[in-house]
Amino acid sequence: GTRQFYLVNERKNWTEAQKYCREKFTDLATIQNQEEVDAVKSALNGASGYFWIGLRQDPWIWSDGSNSSYRNWISGEANNPVGDYCVHLISKQENSWHVIECNLASPFICYEAALVLIKEKKTWWEALRYCRENHVDLVSVHTEGIQRWVETVARNSSTDNVWVGLRHTCAQGFWFWVSGSTICYQNWAPGNGTGVEDCSNGERSGAVQSGSKQWISLLETQTLNFICTASQGEIRISVLYSGFVFTHETGS
Structure with a gap:
């Protein structure tokens, strides 16, 4: 549940x-x-x-x-x-x-x-700020169990992709979760997340596709629905x- x-x-x-x-x-x-x-x-x-x-x-x-x-x-x-x-x-x-x-x-x-879908269109940074001000954080999908929760919640989105707390650093060239958890569990869509990112147009962040529910790399300035964690889970x-x-x- x-x-x-x-x-x-x-x-x-x-x-x-x-x-x-x-x-x-x-x-x-x-x-x-x-x-x-x-x-x-x-x-x-x-x-x-x-x-x-x-x-x-x-x-x-x-x-x-x-x-x-x-x-x-x-x-x-x-x-x-x-x-x-x-x-x-x-x-x-x-x-x-x-x-x-x-x-x-x-x-x-x-x-x-535990998770809340926000059906507003925001950039990745705006989504992060919204979650931290109104809930807890942008969701970090660091287990298969959380991935299943995210899939359930994302079904009702009004955008084709949904921001999650997945962030790329162009300076160091790796992906990380904003919650601080390391990326062990992965669910990248083919051609995403595993190669060198194109940073020529700006920083990139991670989203979940509302169809396949796999993760994709997008420019942080795109405006999407997003998923916040609503309780600390304790x-x-x-x-x-x-x-x-x-x-x-x-x-x-």
Whole structure:
């Protein structure tokens, strides 16, 4: 998975919970498969009760706009009522889902995306600055696992290529990750990255092709979408206001 789940032990209605998650994390929890059901269970850490997740009837749509068709309804649940309804996850019923009025006050589950696609067109330097000011950094793809995350996120890009934190130095003639990690894992497209770079028109940086998802060398002045790392990836247990926030990390 590419997200971390957090239990916020404060009672809010669905709309308030959504606002809180969007301010503190990425959004109310989207749960797209059994792996994420298990991750939410770990985030609950034994907590018992009813918890908002990000599913609301409009028709059924996730708070973050994703169109996952995965559902985990309580068996026999009539899940197409008329009116304004949202979804509770019930821990005592194997974390299955229950339809209920959105104005009830409940604790809730947020998620934080490990990677965020920014659908703005920026040069490589502008992208780097944006990620460092608003998130953590331009993504460094130093393992096959991160490459798979990047492939998933890059599917939704509006440009054919997407900047990542891959940089070439013309002075020394080598590629490096801006995070400081060395380039061991490689996924260059044929004819890219392994020969001498043409520095006659300026410095070059690395991008991922939205089609093949392989890495290519481009002039740093091209304007592309880009992918930021949104969280440091550490497991953090912290206290927000009066609510305890428990975390479980997926994908590590």
